[in-house]
Amino acid sequence: MSASPRTKPVPEPSEISLPFWEAARRGELRIQRCDDCGQRWWIPKAACPRCLSEAYRWERVSGRGTLYSWSAVHRPADPEAFGDEIPYLVAIVRLEEGPHMLTRMTACEPEDLVKDMPVEVVFEQASDEITLYKFRPAPGAGGGDPA
Amino acid sequence: MTDPARQPVVAGVYTTAMSRRSGRSGLSHALEALKGALDDAGMQLSDVQGLYPMVNQWPAGPASSNWYLHFSNWAGQLGIPIRWFTGGVNAAATGAPAILDAAAAIASGNIHTAAIVLGGAHPTRTDGRTAVWTRHGHEFTGWTGSYTAVQFALVARRHMLEYGTTPAQLAAPAAAIRSYGHVNPAAVMYGRGPVDVDTVLESRMVADPLRLLMCAQVNDGGGALIVTSAERARDLPDPAIRILGGADQLCYPAYAEAPLLEHPLGGPFPTGWVDDGFARAGVRREDLDFLSLYDGFAIWILTQLEMLGLCGAGEAGPFVESGALELDGRYPTCTDGGCMSFSHNGTPSLFRPIEAVRQLRGEVIDDCPDSESGVHTYDKTLCRRVRDPKIGLAMSMGPPTGGGNFVILARD
Ligand SMILES: [Zn+2]
Numbered sequence: 001m002s003a004s005p006r007t008k009p010v011p012e013p014s015e016i017s018l019p020f021w022e023a024a025r026r027g028e029l030r031i032q033r034c035d036d037c038g039q040r041w042w043i044p045k046a047a048c049p050r051c052l053s054e055a056y057r058w059e060r061v062s063g064r065g066t067l068y069s070w071s072a073v074h075r076p077a078d079p080e081a082f083g084d085e086i087p088y089l090v091a092i093v094r095l096e097e098g099p100h101m102l103t104r105m106t107a108c109e110p111e112d113l114v115k116d117m118p119v120e121v122v123f124e125q126a127s128d129e130i131t132l133y134k135f136r137p138a139p140g141a142g143g144g145d146p147a
Numbered sequence: 148m149t150d151p152a153r154q155p156v157v158a159g160v161y162t163t164a165m166s167r168r169s170g171r172s173g174l175s176h177a178l179e180a181l182k183g184a185l186d187d188a189g190m191q192l193s194d195v196q197g198l199y200p201m202v203n204q205w206p207a208g209p210a211s212s213n214w215y216l217h218f219s220n221w222a223g224q225l226g227i228p229i230r231w232f233t234g235g236v237n238a239a240a241t242g243a244p245a246i247l248d249a250a251a252a253i254a255s256g257n258i259h260t261a262a263i264v265l266g267g268a269h270p271t272r273t274d275g276r277t278a279v280w281t282r283h284g285h286e287f288t289g290w291t292g293s294y295t296a297v298q299f300a301l302v303a304r305r306h307m308l309e310y311g312t313t314p315a316q317l318a319a320p321a322a323a324i325r326s327y328g329h330v331n332p333a334a335v336m337y338g339r340g341p342v343d344v345d346t347v348l349e350s351r352m353v354a355d356p357l358r359l360l361m362c363a364q365v366n367d368g369g370g371a372l373i374v375t376s377a378e379r380a381r382d383l384p385d386p387a388i389r390i391l392g393g394a395d396q397l398c399y400p401a402y403a404e405a406p407l408l409e410h411p412l413g414g415p416f417p418t419g420w421v422d423d424g425f426a427r428a429g430v431r432r433e434d435l436d437f438l439s440l441y442d443g444f445a446i447w448i449l450t451q452l453e454m455l456g457l458c459g460a461g462e463a464g465p466f467v468e469s470g471a472l473e474l475d476g477r478y479p480t481c482t483d484g485g486c487m488s489f490s491h492n493g494t495p496s497l498f499r500p501i502e503a504v505r506q507l508r509g510e511v512i513d514d515c516p517d518s519e520s521g522v523h524t525y526d527k528t529l530c531r532r533v534r535d536p537k538i539g540l541a542m543s544m545g546p547p548t549g550g551g552n553f554v555i556l557a558r559d
Contacts, residue, residue, distance in 0.1 A: 009290050011290050017286060041412070074353060102291055
């Protein structure tokens with residue numbers, strides 16, 4: 001995949017999300033976890049969505065999960081940005097730790113995908129600052145050959 | 148109990164011509180619609196005390212690039228004082244939620260009349276990109292190449308995985324709704340059918356499993372609706388349509404977070420809001436004669452039917468496949484052709500309730516030879532008129548899952 005960072009949208013970290021992106025650059029998947037009630041959540045928020053505590057940590061998660069849903073996109077909103085990848089696989093992964101992430105499936109074909117199959121995170125550098133978090137079939141998941 | 152004189156009613160509606168290249172601004176459509184709806188209600192601009200406006204752009208001055216200036220510019224443009232300006236900050240809130248808010252403001256005596264008005268105009272794109280409102284620059288969405296159609300495709304896929312919903316079942320609502328638009332001369336897709344399930348399944352793939360004809364099309368146009376009290380509507384020429392009640396629920400920020408069939412913090416989405424809305428309206432589900440659901444994408448019709456409790460969870464696929472949404476079905480749905488065929492102007496939330504008002508008033512123009520005189524054939528190849536409807540439910544734009552908004556309307 002020859003992704004051109006000039007034409008593809010690259011996320012801009014916010015004050016809240018910066019630790020997530022710093023961790024991704026180091027190859028670590030981290031999400032927020034409440035110090036008071038233990039709730040984990042995604043996407044980043046200013047406070048715990050269960051108890052409203054503003055005390056939280058960026059806890060490293062396993063990077064393992066299951067495939068909740070996916071779509072092979074044939075018609076991108078912006079062909080200039082994504083036309084070179086058609087069809088590309090947008091997916092929702094349920095992390096082993098609970099929260100769901102909107103992401104991309106990579107290193108597989110649409111026909112390899114089955115409900116709730118095990119997947120694992122794979123990092124892909126998009127710019128000096130931003131490393132993207134995609135997922136691929138976990139080794140031995142069957143169906144696909146993640147190579 | 149509401150003072151009977153303050154019972155909120157819809158007194159006037161209007162829609163502009165829907166077209167692909169109007170050469171006019173969204174504001175121009177909105178102003179035409181506002182004047183048209185006031186005429187329909189037998190009212191003047193000076194009667195309007197509350198306003199719920201939405202245009203896709205404000206064409207002149209500093210407001211053109213600044214949504215809150217754009218918002219507050221309305222009083223200046225209309226030349227009247229606005230006393231109730233509490234909603235309408237996004238396209239969703241200019242549909243059923245605006246009607247409910249205006250109804251509450253009128254029932255409580257804060258104001259006596261409100262106008263909901265919207266207009267959208269979108270030059271046909273030549274660069275291959277989809278309509279501007281489909282594209283979301285959210286930090287955790289934009290990079291994936293997801294946009295509105297993809298978010299709904301993800302809902303559709305999970306619905307298929309959990310319940311065995313089939314592509315033909317996803318196509319059924321698109322075929323039913325587009326076939327209504329085929330016989331509605333006011334629809335932008337008038338005469339472009341009829342559409343059956345095979346036609347939908349043969350259209351090109353957009354975001355698997357959603358195909359082109361399972362997604363709304365894009366056009367220019369505007370609409371307006373006047374809410375007032377029963378007392379002020381008493382002497383109006385057309386029968387007022389009573390606003391019985393409704394409800395609204397949001398559980399997460401659409402398009403910023405992944406659209407799930409369950410609550411992001413675990414467990415099912417709360418459903419009590421729907422029961423509360425029916426209870427406040429004093430209506431049972433079996434009382435509904437027709438639906439005007441929000442059909443931005445075909446899967447949305449299935450999830451709304453389930454969310455409203457009009458069929459069981461996971462049962463919407465077989466339900467729509469049985470013909471339930473067609474003119475001779477249990478719930479004729481989006482009888483104007485909906486977002487898919489009548490109009491999606493970027494801010495189409497109000498068109499669903501407007502169609503409900505027209506069905507309740509009996510103002511339904513179609514291909515029946517004498518429809519202008521209110522005479523209908525009830526032949527599906529010509530007709531889109533529900534038989535003698537008394538109560539209808541309209542939904543407006545909402546989140547992909549976990550909530551939405553609806554209003555229940557009735558004639559005496
Ligand atoms: Zn907490």
